[in-house]
Amino acid sequence: MSNSTRCGDTDMVDDARLERLQGMLRQRGILLPAFDLYGGAKGLYDFGPVGGRLRSKINQAWLNHWISLGNVVEISSPTVTPYEVLEASGHVGEFSDFMTQCGECGEASRADTLLENHHPNPDSLNIGDLQSLLDEVSPNCPACGSASWSPIEAQNLMFSTTIGAGESGRPGFMRPETAQGMFTMFPALYRHFREQLPFGAVQVGKGYRNEISPRQGMIRLREFNMAEMEYFIDPESQETHDFSSWETTPMALIDGDGNLHNQSLSDAVDAHLIRHQTVGFFMGKTYDFLLNLGIDADKIRFRQHAPDEMAHYASDCWDAELLGSYGWIECVGIAHRGCYDLEAHENASGRTLRARREFSEPKIIEIDGWTIDGGVAGPAFRGDAGQVKVLVESLDSDTEFPTEVALDDGRTLTVESEHVKRVQKTVKETGEWYIPHVVEPAFGIDRILWHVLDHAYDESEKGGEPYRMLKLSSLVAPVDVVILPLFEKDGMGRIASDLHKRCCLIPNLVSMYDASGSIGKRYARADEIGVPICITVDHQSLEDNTVTMRTRDDGSQVRISIDDLPFL
RNA sequence: GCGAGCGUAGUGUAGUGGUUAUCACCGAGCGUUGCCAACGCUUGAACCCGGGUUCGAGUCCCGGCGCUCGCACCA
Numbered sequence: 278m279s280n281s282t283r284c285g286d287t288d289m290v291d292d293a294r295l296e297r298l299q300g301m302l303r304q305r306g307i308l309l310p311a312f313d314l315y316g317g318a319k320g321l322y323d324f325g326p327v328g329g330r331l332r333s334k335i336n337q338a339w340l341n342h343w344i345s346l347g348n349v350v351e352i353s354s355p356t357v358t359p360y361e362v363l364e365a366s367g368h369v370g371e372f373s374d375f376m377t378q379c380g381e382c383g384e385a386s387r388a389d390t391l392l393e394n395h396h397p398n399p400d401s402l403n404i405g406d407l408q409s410l411l412d413e414v415s416p417n418c419p420a421c422g423s424a425s426w427s428p429i430e431a432q433n434l435m436f437s438t439t440i441g442a443g444e445s446g447r448p449g450f451m452r453p454e455t456a457q458g459m460f461t462m463f464p465a466l467y468r469h470f471r472e473q474l475p476f477g478a479v480q481v482g483k484g485y486r487n488e489i490s491p492r493q494g495m496i497r498l499r500e501f502n503m504a505e506m507e508y509f510i511d512p513e514s515q516e517t518h519d520f521s522s523w524e525t526t527p528m529a530l531i532d533g534d535g536n537l538h539n540q541s542l543s544d545a546v547d548a549h550l551i552r553h554q555t556v557g558f559f560m561g562k563t564y565d566f567l568l569n570l571g572i573d574a575d576k577i578r579f580r581q582h583a584p585d586e587m588a589h590y591a592s593d594c595w596d597a598e599l600l601g602s603y604g605w606i607e608c609v610g611i612a613h614r615g616c617y618d619l620e621a622h623e624n625a626s627g628r629t630l631r632a633r634r635e636f637s638e639p640k641i642i643e644i645d646g647w648t649i650d651g652g653v654a655g656p657a658f659r660g661d662a663g664q665v666k667v668l669v670e671s672l673d674s675d676t677e678f679p680t681e682v683a684l685d686d687g688r689t690l691t692v693e694s695e696h697v698k699r700v701q702k703t704v705k706e707t708g709e710w711y712i713p714h715v716v717e718p719a720f721g722i723d724r725i726l727w728h729v730l731d732h733a734y735d736e737s738e739k740g741g742e743p744y745r746m747l748k749l750s751s752l753v754a755p756v757d758v759v760i761l762p763l764f765e766k767d768g769m770g771r772i773a774s775d776l777h778k779r780c781c782l783i784p785n786l787v788s789m790y791d792a793s794g795s796i797g798k799r800y801a802r803a804d805e806i807g808v809p810i811c812i813t814v815d816h817q818s819l820e821d822n823t824v825t826m827r828t829r830d831d832g833s834q835v836r837i838s839i840d841d842l843p844f845l
Numbered sequence: 846g847c848g849a850g851c852g853u854a855g856u857g858u859a860g861u862g863g864u865u866a867u868c869a870c871c872g873a874g875c876g877u878u879g880c881c882a883a884c885g886c887u888u889g890a891a892c893c894c895g896g897g898u899u900c901g902a903g904u905c906c907c908g909g910c911g912c913u914c915g916c917a918c919c920a
Binding site for chain 1: 913
């Protein structure tokens with residue numbers, strides 16, 4: 278979350294402007310409180326008839342931006358996620374309290390709190406151990422004193438659910454991030470990319486966090502749009518990235534101690550302020566993406582997480598923060614997650630999630646040592662045979678038998694020469710398996726969308742009246758063109774509606790037809806939803822098939838033949 | 846989650862317990878005007894929800910929901 282006090286500028290928030298902006302967004306069908314019909318629901322928002330397309334255009338721009346790297350694919354995984362997946366990832370431990378309900382009075386209590394006097398650190402227990410301890414201790418309810426408890430459930434920041442019905446139901450959660458889908462899909466990704474790293478997978482989708490207290494409009498939501506890339510790399514062969522396009526762009530970089538550096542990304546990587554080149558490269562790509570959406574360059578900064586702030590998985594993390602009506606807000610996190618996630622899923626699932634690295638020269642390994650002769654040692658040592666085998670294989674090649682080996686439990690056994698066999702062989706290893714590291718750029722689409730609107734919102738005056746518009750980039754503008762007949766008579770309406778229908782047939786072009794009110798009022802309406810171009814059909818159109826094309830940002834008009842319109 | 850303040854058309858608002866709830870913008874229709882929120886006429890649209898007090902509640906009380914702020918929380 279943003280640390281907005283550290284750099285000072287939060288107090289410059291203009292609340293009146295914020296309220297006018299929010300009012301306009303509601304009135305124009307861009308952002309609205311969800312389920313307003315039923316009194317509203319905290320932390321949930323509707324994207325209206327205009328905002329819906331704004332969101333999808335941002336999503337699409339994001340996907341295109343990363344897929345264009347060439348070694349990145351789009352995937353989509355379910356939002357409903359089995360319990361085990363999020364337990365392995367660490368989310369159950371980090372996100373949840375384990376709750377149990379009193380069977381008598383219904384009071385909900387935290388299981389770890391109930392068991393505080395019966396375990397040194399109940400907070401560290403997993404759900405199974407907590408349940409056994411609860412059953413064993415059977416503590417009294419702090420409210421009514423009885424001792425009958427419902428089965429423990431994980432609650433709080435993740436929405437929990439049951440996958441399937443009744444007895445066969447299996448506990449699960451709505452995902453709190455999209456990332457786990459990319460990790461659990463690693464084997465398919467690895468195959469798809471012909472077992473060659475680096476590669477990445479992206480997905481955009483919904484995430485859910487049952488925030489205790491959502492605040493600040495679009496900034497903290499219970500259901501939110503996120504877009505994440507997991508980029509898998511070999512930690513031993515660093516990819517060289519091209520930083521040349523940002524060479525002369527000083528970026529606002531705040532280090533983990535709160536010091537501001539105005540430095541180009543390549544300089545910051547060279548100075549080891551940014552600890553990993555790929556993290557730095559993705560910071561640059563993130564910067565480009567934000568500029569393309571119309572975010573103001575001087576309202577972007579990157580802030581490095583302090584060590585104590587870093588998430589449980591990260592080894593370096595930079596947030597892109599955007600300055601808007603709520604101060605500096607974290608909108609993107611670029612984290613070096615190391616091998617944390619794949620290793621965690623390997624351990625929990627028992628499956629291998631590794632990539633192979635071929636050695637430049639095969640390694641020839643001479644093995645000269647001992648192993649057990651299973652046919653003799655097995656019957657002799659019975660249950661200890663496995664441990665004896667490990668011990669024997671660690672003995673030097675010049676060991677003489679009989680010899681004594683010490684077991685874990687303190688017992689000592691004598692190994693006779695007939696129990697062992699000499700092993701002498703040459704092994705050629707051409708490569709090795711390793712757990713890839715991951716660099717993750719994670720984007721909060723709602724927060725970015727908010728800042729796109731905030732930065733695009735322009736207040737001015739026209740004829741003494743306040744005049745508002747959204748100066749949206751055409752990359753994200755929800756409506757591409759508005760067709761306006763100066764009047765719906767003498768055939769102007771006909772020409773305009775024909776042109777509108779023609780525009781509607783063009784894929785990915787959204788056209789609106791508006792004939793109501795004066796021409797100035799219609800331009801003003803179009804400006805408020807950020808339409809870049811207005812086409813007006815007037816009297817001259819009747820004679821020579823030309824129209825006027827008005828540009829939103831400067832109000833300039835040019836006359837152009839309908840057939841020469843740039844978007845047709 | 847705790848505390849404080851607030852909740853009236855799509856938006857912004859007025860409203861001493863007492864008619865049909867104010868005004869403006871807004872939306873729709875018609876006319877007029879012939880390129881930047883023009884004008885006229887007609888018209889649409891609200892007291893967050895549920896209880897209570899009262900002859901009578903937008904107004905007072907209680908509860909819920911929502912919004913804002915502070916504390917707490919925030920992978």
